[in-house]
Amino acid sequence: MRTTSAVIGAAAVTLALSACGAPSEQAAEAENGGGDVLTVGVSPVPHGDILAFIDENLAEEAGLDLDIVEISDYNTPNAALVEGELDANYFQHRSFLGEWVENGPDAELTYITDVHIERLxxxxxxxxxxxxxxxxxxxxxxxxxxxxxxxxxxxxxxxxxxxxxxxxxxxxxxxxxxxxxxxxxxxxxxxxxxxxxxxxxxxxxxxxxxxxxxxxxxxxxxxxEPEGEDYVEAYANGLVALEENAEDERVQLLAELLHDERVLEFVQESWQGVVLAVDGDGNVVETGGAADEE
Missing domain, CATH: 3.40.190.10 (Periplasmic binding protein-like II)
Structure with missing residues (x-):
């Protein structure tokens, strides 16, 4: 297994990820069953911690080689995805993605799956x-x-x-x-x-x-923050990839691992209701943490 965990800013992301292929190369890899390494850009907390848990505990057994790149700002991960410097990213909710696509470059980004909510x-x-x-x-x-x-x-x-x-x-x-x-x-x-x-x-x-x-x-x-009817739809953070790579078996495998029971338990135990895990059906996972006792 090979994991890279480095906090980088917008100016450094191109240099740090210059070895990654362009979108056309990524698409070719997807058609051929994916490349060896899945490079994912994340915010450090809790996204980076969650992927590090997967890398240390689940990825090798599942046959997934993760390269985790921590990025300190909110605009670089999508730009790096469009430029082919990342295979996927995990830091944003649908509203942010929609606004970025509307105001950003002509690129089709696909929201793959919900993972967690960071509660106010x-x-x-x-x-x-x-x-x-x-x-x-x-x-x-x-x-x-x-x-x-x-x-x-x-x-x-x-x-x-x-x-x-x-x-x-x-x-x-x-x-x-x-x-x-x-x-x-x-x-x-x-x-x-x-x-x-x-x-x-x-x-x-x-x-x-x-x-x-x-x-x-x-x-x-x-x-x-109250959990309204559309709480998950509005505020869950999730995995995102280029539309042409949405079915890449590496991306789909990571989506599956993000909803593994061990990951859900890790989120519950680590952040006790401040971060709410979302299961594969898009439901908030109940937690017995102290935060829910308020």
């Missing part, structure tokens, strides 16, 4: 429950459009605000129509939110950044 959480160092938030409390939220709307949904589900339903997934703090406790909503860059908690009354933090900062263990969890 409302965290605080100063209070222990939503009821304890004082009138006029300041709550920091992610400032990117998709996650800002999600964060407002968390506050609305907890009865703190009401958001104009017509705003939908484009909702911002300006779409708050009712705010009985005069909550101040402060949008910040998502990566900065864990460091902001000591400066505000509470913060809504993406699951990956919460994990990296140990927030579930070191801060009070006041609320979790």
């Amino acid at each position: 959480g409302l965290y605080s160092e100063s209070v222990e429950s939503v009821e304890d938030l004082p009138d006029g409390a300041e709550v920091a939220v992610p400032n990117d459009p998709a996650n800002l709307a999600r964060a407002l949904g968390v506050l609305e589900a907890e009865g703190l605000i009401t958001v104009d339903p017509e705003a939908g997934e484009s909702a911002t703090e300006n779409d708050i129509t009712d705010n009985p406790r005069d909550i101040t909503v402060t949008p910040l860059e998502a990566a900065q939110l864990p460091r902001s908690i000591s400066d505000v009354d509470a913060a809504i933090v993406n699951g990956n950044y919460a994990i990296e900062a140990n927030l579930p263990e070191e801060s009070n969890v006041l609320a979790w």
Whole structure:
């Protein structure tokens, strides 16, 4: 087995992956049953950890040789896939993919399968429950459009605000129509939110950044993002490949391994409800972790 796990940025990805074939070469490999190594670009946490678990525990027995490339930004993995520098990537949900394709190069990317959801959480160092938030409390939220709307949904589900339903997934703090406790909503860059908690009354933090900062263990969890009817469809992160390589046996084998019972158990045990595993049928796997007891 050969695994490469290196965190790289947009400027370095072409050099780091220059040995990979162009899309036409990848298509030829797919027709011939796939190449020796499947090169997959991932975000480090939890995506990289999940693939590392597969590489260490399942891949050799299954006959899959993984080359895992950790990428520190959100645009490089799709660009590298289009350029043939990756065989697949695993870092994004359908909404992000749709926006990237709409605004990016003329390329057909296929969403292969759902794998997990990184749950938004409302965290605080100063209070222990939503009821304890004082009138006029300041709550920091992610400032990117998709996650800002999600964060407002968390506050609305907890009865703190009401958001104009017509705003939908484009909702911002300006779409708050009712705010009985005069909550101040402060949008910040998502990566900065864990460091902001000591400066505000509470913060809504993406699951990956919460994990990296140990927030579930070191801060009070006041609320979790509610699981709505379309929760998986909207927010599950999944495996993506070029359309012409979607049936590559290596890609399909990885999709199968991502839903192996041992992988689902690893996700449950590692992140205790902050990251929710999604099975092969597109259902959130129930977890008995502490996060679900809130």
